[in-house]
Amino acid sequence: MNSKVLSIKTVVAIGIGAAVFIILSRFGSIPTGIPNTNVETSYAFLALMSLLYGPVAGLLIGLIGHTIKDAVFYGAPWFSWIISSGVVGLLIGLAASRIKLRDGEFGGKAIISFNIIQVITNAIAWFLIAPTLDILIYAEPANKVYIQGLVAGAANIVTVGVLGTLLAIAYAKTRTKKGSLTREL
Amino acid sequence: MKHKILSYIHQESPIHRLTGAAKLIGFILWSLTAMITYDTRILVVMFILGIMIFLLSKVEFRYISFVFYIFLLFLFINNIAIFLFEPMQGVEMYHTKHEFLHIIGHYSLTAEQLFYQANLTLKYLTIIPLALLFMVTTHPSEFAASLNKIGVSYRISYAVALALRYIPDIQRDYQNISLAQQARGIDLSKKQKLTKKLRYASSILMPLIFSSLNQIETISAAMELRGFGSQKRRSWYHERLFTKADYLAIMLIVLLFVFSMIITFWDGNRFYNPFI
Numbered sequence: 001m002n003s004k005v006l007s008i009k010t011v012v013a014i015g016i017g018a019a020v021f022i023i024l025s026r027f028g029s030i031p032t033g034i035p036n037t038n039v040e041t042s043y044a045f046l047a048l049m050s051l052l053y054g055p056v057a058g059l060l061i062g063l064i065g066h067t068i069k070d071a072v073f074y075g076a077p078w079f080s081w082i083i084s085s086g087v088v089g090l091l092i093g094l095a096a097s098r099i100k101l102r103d104g105e106f107g108g109k110a111i112i113s114f115n116i117i118q119v120i121t122n123a124i125a126w127f128l129i130a131p132t133l134d135i136l137i138y139a140e141p142a143n144k145v146y147i148q149g150l151v152a153g154a155a156n157i158v159t160v161g162v163l164g165t166l167l168a169i170a171y172a173k174t175r176t177k178k179g180s181l182t183r184e185l
Numbered sequence: 186m187k188h189k190i191l192s193y194i195h196q197e198s199p200i201h202r203l204t205g206a207a208k209l210i211g212f213i214l215w216s217l218t219a220m221i222t223y224d225t226r227i228l229v230v231m232f233i234l235g236i237m238i239f240l241l242s243k244v245e246f247r248y249i250s251f252v253f254y255i256f257l258l259f260l261f262i263n264n265i266a267i268f269l270f271e272p273m274q275g276v277e278m279y280h281t282k283h284e285f286l287h288i289i290g291h292y293s294l295t296a297e298q299l300f301y302q303a304n305l306t307l308k309y310l311t312i313i314p315l316a317l318l319f320m321v322t323t324h325p326s327e328f329a330a331s332l333n334k335i336g337v338s339y340r341i342s343y344a345v346a347l348a349l350r351y352i353p354d355i356q357r358d359y360q361n362i363s364l365a366q367q368a369r370g371i372d373l374s375k376k377q378k379l380t381k382k383l384r385y386a387s388s389i390l391m392p393l394i395f396s397s398l399n400q401i402e403t404i405s406a407a408m409e410l411r412g413f414g415s416q417k418r419r420s421w422y423h424e425r426l427f428t429k430a431d432y433l434a435i436m437l438i439v440l441l442f443v444f445s446m447i448i449t450f451w452d453g454n455r456f457y458n459p460f461i
Binding site: 006007008009011012013014015016017018019020022023024027028030031032039041044045048052060064065068071072073074076077079137138139140141142143144147162163166167170171174 | 191192216220223252255256259266267269270271274278305308309312313316319320338340341343344345346347348349350351352354355356359363375379382383386387389390391393394395397398400401402404405408409413414455456
């Protein structure tokens, strides 16, 4: 049905990406010292994967990765936050389709637009979608879930902004730039 | 640093014999029911049923106890947080107020709040036995096959299979890289400053991510050579045909779903209210 959207490479990127996301969210979260607020390195990785493999891969890495993570480590999937993870992957992939990270382009302009995109995306996902779904599905008290969303969202914005940007810069350095060869006459 | 994760355990029981697809459909409907309803009567029945199904599976409690305790801790913290943030949520929901004990300010213990939080806790407790069971009684490869069977595109099913297959590998990579970096002198102890912690974390992150990106190239080349995706359908080595037991299980759970929805929305409200 969607053989063009889901090339073999995308399928593999989703599978491996989800596995890395799961491992990072289990072992790669760094406590900040503020209770219940962690630097979740997995979201920096998710942003990188969305940049590299596009919105569909980002969406599915978020959905599959978060579902399996919840299931194997906590025993029960938390659907409102799973959907938000998927949305983060999807929106970053959609909005950042003009950044050609594969061609080694990640300079000043791309860094700024990537960060604007990630701030908006994370805000939509964690300030809006996650708490709203928490209320709809689990009928939890509004101000508790909104504060949870605010804290998690702010932490994720900082994480993706710092670590995500660093990852993308490091990746861009490994690629050969388009048109970097000059012809010797 | 050995961390346990929940994984398939081979055993013989009626639950293990059900096909993955039947269990998946059953689990989805079950959690849907538990999520939608706030009717205490249904939740209690489902909770008891859940425990019965768990006993039927003959899975020993010690295999899943570590996850269960983490979950209980989470439930406990969540309940406290709810009470701290919104001690009157129950009163708002059930429109009455039976106060037991006034604590301070607008914090007081009401029957409504206790009832609401008991319901919320019960909701999670009905989902957890089946979720745990699904994880330990379904073989990962069969799980992918059953995703395909219930209509998920086989490419996505295959991606899920890949993820499940590679979790242990990536975990091993992570630990190797972490040990190697520690041997080179990074300090992963808790007392470091946050900026240092971040720098050390990225010294593990970078090699892990770049080696995984390489792995993506290798695996997709191998799959391309074997012609993955050239056909509209694919067969699965672990796929099993439905038996009578599968149909029976699905029927029972559909019945449960329909009944619960009827009872829940009988009076036009998700919440069962004993106070009026």
